[in-house]
Amino acid sequence: MARVYNFSAGPSMLPEPVLKKAADQMLDYEGSGQSVCEMSHRSPVYDKIIRDAQALLREVMNIPDNYKVLFLQGGASSQFTMVPMNLMTKNGKADYVASGQFSSKAYQEAKRYGDVKLIATSKDDSFSHIPELDPKEFRPDADYFHICMNNTIYGTKWHTLPDTGDVPLVADISSCILSEPIDVTKFGLLYAGAQKNVAPAGLTIVIVREDLIGHEMEITPTMFNYKTMADNDSMYNTPPCFPIYMCKLVLEWIRDEVGGLEKMKERNERKAKLLYDFLDQSKLFKPTAKKEDRSIMNVCFVTGDKELDAKFVKAAEEAGFVNIKGHRSVGGMRASIYNAMPEEGIVKLVAFMDRFEKENA
Ligand SMILES: *Cc1c(COP(=O)(O)O)cnc(C)c1O
Numbered sequence: 001m002a003r004v005y006n007f008s009a010g011p012s013m014l015p016e017p018v019l020k021k022a023a024d025q026m027l028d029y030e031g032s033g034q035s036v037c038e039m040s041h042r043s044p045v046y047d048k049i050i051r052d053a054q055a056l057l058r059e060v061m062n063i064p065d066n067y068k069v070l071f072l073q074g075g076a077s078s079q080f081t082m083v084p085m086n087l088m089t090k091n092g093k094a095d096y097v098a099s100g101q102f103s104s105k106a107y108q109e110a111k112r113y114g115d116v117k118l119i120a121t122s123k124d125d126s127f128s129h130i131p132e133l134d135p136k137e138f139r140p141d142a143d144y145f146h147i148c149m150n151n152t153i154y155g156t157k158w159h160t161l162p163d164t165g166d167v168p169l170v171a172d173i174s175s176c177i178l179s180e181p182i183d184v185t186k187f188g189l190l191y192a193g194a195q196k197n198v199a200p201a202g203l204t205i206v207i208v209r210e211d212l213i214g215h216e217m218e219i220t221p222t223m224f225n226y227k228t229m230a231d232n233d234s235m236y237n238t239p240p241c242f243p244i245y246m247c248k249l250v251l252e253w254i255r256d257e258v259g260g261l262e263k264m265k266e267r268n269e270r271k272a273k274l275l276y277d278f279l280d281q282s283k284l285f286k287p288t289a290k291k292e293d294r295s296i297m298n299v300c301f302v303t304g305d306k307e308l309d310a311k312f313v314k315a316a317e318e319a320g321f322v323n324i325k326g327h328r329s330v331g332g333m334r335a336s337i338y339n340a341m342p343e344e345g346i347v348k349l350v351a352f353m354d355r356f357e358k359e360n361a
Contacts, residue, residue, distance in 0.1 A: 005345035008323035009152055009298060010175070010196040013340040017257065018249045036245045041238050050234065053244050056251035060261060063184050063207055070206040070226065071234040071244050076102070076174045076193035078204065078224070080109035083170055083189065086216045086226050088114040088143045095119050095142045095167070099158075100127045100151030101329065102172060110146070113217070117142070126330070127154040129290035133162055144168045144188055150176035152196070153327040155300035155334065156293040161186060168212060175297050177205065178254060179339060180265035188212050194243055196297075197338045198250055203243035254339070264339060271337050271346050272296035278350045284308075284357040288332065302332035309333060312356055321349050 006013045029036050032045050039046050054069050063069060072078070083106075088094045092114040096107040098121035110116045117139060120131035130151075138145065145164040150157045152175040161169065168188025177192040184190065189212060194203035206226065213226045222228050228236050258264050276294065279287040279301050288300045303309050309332055313325045326332040337346060 002320070004320045004322045005341070005349065006322050007335045007337070007341070007349075009327070009334060009336040010193070010338075011201050012196055012336055012338050014200070014246070015250065015253045015257075015340045018246065018253050018340075021249055022246060037242050039241070041235060041241050046241065049241075049245050049248060050239065053248035053251065054234075056248060056255065057205070060178070060251050060255055061182065061184060061207070066210050067184060068206075068208050068210055068213065068226075068230045069234075070208065070229045071239050071247075072204040072206055072229060073202065073240050075201075075204055076172055076191060077105070079172070079191040079206065080106040081113075082206075082224050082226070083144070083146065083191070084110040084113040084116075085220045085224055087168070087170070087189065087212055088116075089215045089217055090143050091141045093117070093139060093142045095137075095139055095145045095164075097121070097131060097133065097145075097147050097162075098123060099130050099148055099156065100154050101327075102152065102174070103146070103148035106146060106148065106172065114143075119145075127151060127156070128288055130156055130158055130293045135163070138162075138164060138167070140165065140167065142167050144170045146170045146172075148172040148174075150174075150179075150295050150297055152298050152336075153330060153334075155287075155289040155295045155298040157295040157297075159293065168209065175336075175338075176295075178250075178261065178264065179268050179297055181261040194247060196336075197340075199243040199246040201243070202240040203247060205247075250339075258339075267343070268296045268337070268339065271341065271343050272299065274343070274346045274350055275299050275335060275337065278353060282353070282357060284360060285333075285353060297336060297338055299335045299337060300326060300330070300332060301334075302326075306331065308360065311360075312353075315356060316349075316352065319352055321345075321352060324349075 095117050097119050098104040119137050122131040145167050149171045170189045174192040175196045178197045188209050190207040192205050195201035216225050285301045316324050326334045
């Protein structure tokens, strides 16, 4: 069996020990005689899985008791709607920063539901940096302030959070969740699609401060109401059973094999440094994100020549480094190096890029 190094932005690699454990348990989960794919979500054996997953997420992310953890479906994109429907209800106002494509979509969607202000955007600079903010533009009576913490397509990240005072900060953390510790108390709400760092696609995680639940707009569909899901422990209807189970295995891997999020961060920073150090000295490949705003999860680069980019992507694919092509809207290359990408994969990629550079000088 030959496994490739998969640099996909999502769905993406999962840790090999997790995949092996899931394979071992595929036909008979812990003596139940069934696969987790087959079992009733109301059965005691599944109830333990979802409870354990939630408890583990609380432990690994150090989530305070006054926050609810919700396991939903619909992807991060559904949160672009759920956040305003549930939170933009006291003054009907919210502030947004557009630092990439997903946060722009979140802003566009929120506009359907209230008075939404675009505080800043880096669109004119092709989103290659996190926009500077003028706190005078922030509205003190906004119901929340929305950012996307790690911009998956452009490879940038907020390294310092905006100070929004009493206005709850809401963040899309789809592509950086579990990559490093995060101080949950600084946020009113965090959300993430699972398919980048947590589990197979199908699970969406929401971490929301309790006082923000229960103020939804009257038109809010039952399934889009955080209260419905909070009151029913994410089991109002059938939850994404298998991804939740995989999430539990990934969290066990982070806690027991990696040693927690501080260790995860060290690993991820070391991995990203290998790649950025190479890019910074390369005469062929150029990193595209502003240095101070670089992501440690998505590393974007170009040669400056579209044909050469295509040649590189093809050669990389043939050498077992797959999905390294940049997002269709920006081109170039993007190496997504989430938690599950082993350091060895990056060492080998760098050696491959070095060879490619010499051959194409
Ligand atoms: C992938 C991604 C999304 C979209 O997630 P879906 O689960 O496909 O809806 C949104 N935001 C960010 C930051 C992402 O990386």
